[in-house]
Amino acid sequence: MKEEQGKYKYGMVINLDKCTGCGTCMVACASENNVGVRVDESDKERSIAWMQLYQITNGKAFPHTEVCYFPRPCMHCHHHTPCVSVCPPTATEMDYHTGIVSQIYTRCIGCRYCQAACPYHARYFNWWDGYGLIKPFSKGLERGLSPEVSPRMRGVVEKCTFCHHRLMRAKSKAYAEDRSELEEGEYITACTEACPVQAITFGDLNNPKHRVSQLSKSPYAFRLLERLGTDPKVYYISTKDWVRRKADNFLPEEFRPVTKATG
Amino acid sequence: MDEALLPEGVKRCSPKAFFLWTLPWAGLLAWGLLAAFLVLLKGLNQTNMSNIFAFALWIVFDLAVIALGAGAFFTGFLTYIIGKKELRDIINAAVIIGFICYSGAIAMLAIDIGQPIRGWFIFWHANVHSMLTEVSFCITAYFCVLIIEYIPLILENRKLNEIRDFSVFGHNMHHIMALFAATGTFLSFFHQGSLGGVYGVLYARPFAYRWEFYIWPTTFFLFVFSAIASGPAFTILCTKLAEAITRKRLVPKNVYQLLGKICGWLLAGYMVLKIADTLAWIFDIAPRAGLSFMDFYKEGPYGVWLLVAEIIACGVVPAIILIVPKYRENEQLLILGCLLNCTGIVLNRFVFTVVTLAVPVMPFDRFWSYLPSWQEWGIALALLGYGFLVFSFSYRYLPVFPKEKELNPAT
Numbered sequence: 287m288k289e290e291q292g293k294y295k296y297g298m299v300i301n302l303d304k305c306t307g308c309g310t311c312m313v314a315c316a317s318e319n320n321v322g323v324r325v326d327e328s329d330k331e332r333s334i335a336w337m338q339l340y341q342i343t344n345g346k347a348f349p350h351t352e353v354c355y356f357p358r359p360c361m362h363c364h365h366h367t368p369c370v371s372v373c374p375p376t377a378t379e380m381d382y383h384t385g386i387v388s389q390i391y392t393r394c395i396g397c398r399y400c401q402a403a404c405p406y407h408a409r410y411f412n413w414w415d416g417y418g419l420i421k422p423f424s425k426g427l428e429r430g431l432s433p434e435v436s437p438r439m440r441g442v443v444e445k446c447t448f449c450h451h452r453l454m455r456a457k458s459k460a461y462a463e464d465r466s467e468l469e470e471g472e473y474i475t476a477c478t479e480a481c482p483v484q485a486i487t488f489g490d491l492n493n494p495k496h497r498v499s500q501l502s503k504s505p506y507a508f509r510l511l512e513r514l515g516t517d518p519k520v521y522y523i524s525t526k527d528w529v530r531r532k533a534d535n536f537l538p539e540e541f542r543p544v545t546k547a548t549g
Numbered sequence: 550m551d552e553a554l555l556p557e558g559v560k561r562c563s564p565k566a567f568f569l570w571t572l573p574w575a576g577l578l579a580w581g582l583l584a585a586f587l588v589l590l591k592g593l594n595q596t597n598m599s600n601i602f603a604f605a606l607w608i609v610f611d612l613a614v615i616a617l618g619a620g621a622f623f624t625g626f627l628t629y630i631i632g633k634k635e636l637r638d639i640i641n642a643a644v645i646i647g648f649i650c651y652s653g654a655i656a657m658l659a660i661d662i663g664q665p666i667r668g669w670f671i672f673w674h675a676n677v678h679s680m681l682t683e684v685s686f687c688i689t690a691y692f693c694v695l696i697i698e699y700i701p702l703i704l705e706n707r708k709l710n711e712i713r714d715f716s717v718f719g720h721n722m723h724h725i726m727a728l729f730a731a732t733g734t735f736l737s738f739f740h741q742g743s744l745g746g747v748y749g750v751l752y753a754r755p756f757a758y759r760w761e762f763y764i765w766p767t768t769f770f771l772f773v774f775s776a777i778a779s780g781p782a783f784t785i786l787c788t789k790l791a792e793a794i795t796r797k798r799l800v801p802k803n804v805y806q807l808l809g810k811i812c813g814w815l816l817a818g819y820m821v822l823k824i825a826d827t828l829a830w831i832f833d834i835a836p837r838a839g840l841s842f843m844d845f846y847k848e849g850p851y852g853v854w855l856l857v858a859e860i861i862a863c864g865v866v867p868a869i870i871l872i873v874p875k876y877r878e879n880e881q882l883l884i885l886g887c888l889l890n891c892t893g894i895v896l897n898r899f900v901f902t903v904v905t906l907a908v909p910v911m912p913f914d915r916f917w918s919y920l921p922s923w924q925e926w927g928i929a930l931a932l933l934g935y936g937f938l939v940f941s942f943s944y945r946y947l948p949v950f951p952k953e954k955e956l957n958p959a960t
Binding site: 329331332340342356363366368371372373374375376377393394395396397398399401402403404405406407409410411412413414415439440441442443510511513514515516532533534535536537540 | 592593594598599600601602603604661662663664667668670671673674675676678679680681682685747750751752753754755836837838839840841844905906910911912913914917
């Protein structure tokens, strides 16, 4: 299976008009990826959520108030990935074959420079050892761990990997079946699979046949903090102008509503 | 009791008084060591850092002491490379202060990383694109240079100097000190700069991001400039403090005046560049990210006053004090000028570290706050205790100030 440089570019489109803010994506992600838990998770500045859910409002008073939920995985920035270039021991890198930004936990020294570099707060530091994951104090929680994802130790940074192990699994299956290409939908992330309203679409942005690629070209599609030039691989769709406006910083008169943009 | 170890012809306090003097500083150091033990044992959850404030008090302290410790390399550069011979009267103090600052900063950095045992990965798996890699390499190398510069002074201790081999070794090292001064200057230029680069390259953080000249953001040059403008001022302050505590004249007045003047002009040059850089940031970087200047200061306690304090009160004002001979020759004003100069640089490092992280980038993100835990304060203040101890022991047992005897004739 010979891959060209940058042949695949896995990405995601999240339809914010569909998202109900139920949080299933967060739970599915944490469960799938062995995200550590603590007895008390109330300190949100230190809790880990590879998939984070923000609630935003249009700021208007009742009865004109509107609410939108904003799921935020890692953006897997494609251009000069902010966290990758700054990491001193090369513990994180972007795979140009897939576009996935990964983290090598056993290489990470925990300097947290990547966290400072990421404007999306998509990177999380392990302030504690994973609760209940280490024997003999494990209390049986280790039985719920996924064998495909390594649990993280204290003192390292972790982040969304687009469920990279699922890509490995799909590739192994394709190889066993003597196929060189993956079918659409053969590799999707846990959040994509779990979303009850199918607000999340995942696939290869480079493949025009993939739904994710088509959706990303919607006039209603936009990306979070697009102006910074990080070239995120996570797209959002919303028909509401106020939502789109909240996704980036605009000087007065700069924001162009979609209706005008599409004539 | 320890007379045999004291430098010849100078007066020192009694061992008992010296012991009592060291107690509070040893106390501070003990507090820090306890905190360090807890952090190493239990992890960084002992601090109040968070996923928002990934860098916090320790990084501010690190950056501040490394900038203030720049007096060592810059005074060395002026003494050995430029040939300002009169600075030999203060170079030892500058080297000791530099040694304290750098060894303290390295120790703090080792505690600040989540996996200290893996610290060497920076060298083994070095990412050459990371500014922090450059910082680590240069700081480590420069710390070796500082040790080399400190050793001859230690060997000048009266008892050690009686050993012929030490005496010859120390003497020979003095001859090649210009080489190490040059090496130190080269290394310091790059790590002071790359510490600025650490923030300037954060292109997804418009508060810190600056445009790049070749591969270096403007903060690279601004940090070098600010370090050499404030480092010697810190050396002056420490020496003045030593004079106040020992109630002696330790360094001739002309040395202070020369260093003060150099600091003043460097600070003035730095201020011109800093103001130009700030204007370019306001009118170019911020609008490109869709932000206006005031967007950075709309939440939390970090207002525009920080910028005014840094540039006017702790920049332009001390530059004027240190440049105008009439003001500089007034001892109180000289100290005030140096103090404001150093405060400004500490403020600058604080702004780039804490405010950069406090200002949310996503429009729907909220402002988070942070206050250090007692463990963080303990480790940060231990640096102060450690510094006082090293300097006090050096002053007591080593001929730190060559003119001390001459300036304080025995009565």
